[in-house]
Amino acid sequence: MRWRASIGLxxxxxxxxxxxxSDHGSEGSxxxxxxxxxxxxRFPAWIPPARRADGVELFGRVARGRVVTGRLVPTWESDTxxxxxxxxxxxxxxxxxxxxAGER
Structure with a gap:
């Protein structure tokens, strides 16, 4: 199991x-x-400054899970x-x- 830290929009x-x-070995990290x-x-360049005032936010998330391999593209699966x-x-x-788990 790993801990995934992500910054999302x-x-x-x-x-x-x-x-x-970014994947980590501990929740604290x-x-x-x-x-x-x-x-x-910073906001991605494809979001114009005028749209940033329309409720667009950056947030962080830390979840425990694992990377599943053996598929065409490895995917992240959160521990439900x-x-x-x-x-x-x-x-x-x-x-x-x-x-x-499962909430924003």
């Missing part, structure tokens, strides 16, 4: 896409990565029974909340 209440991901990267993260950490930017720091 959300519109309203729903995630749209992941911008960058994954959360530290988010705390370092998320406050400095494990809660997920979500992080929101709050100035130059991160606010964490723990959510049941």
């Amino acid at each position: 959300a519109v309203g209440d729903g995630p749209v896409s992941s911008i960058v991901e 994954a959360r530290e990565w988010i705390e370092h990267k998320l406050p400095r993260a 029974g494990t809660a997920v950490w979500h992080a929101d930017r709050a100035g130059d720091h991160v606010q964490w909340r723990r959510c049941p």
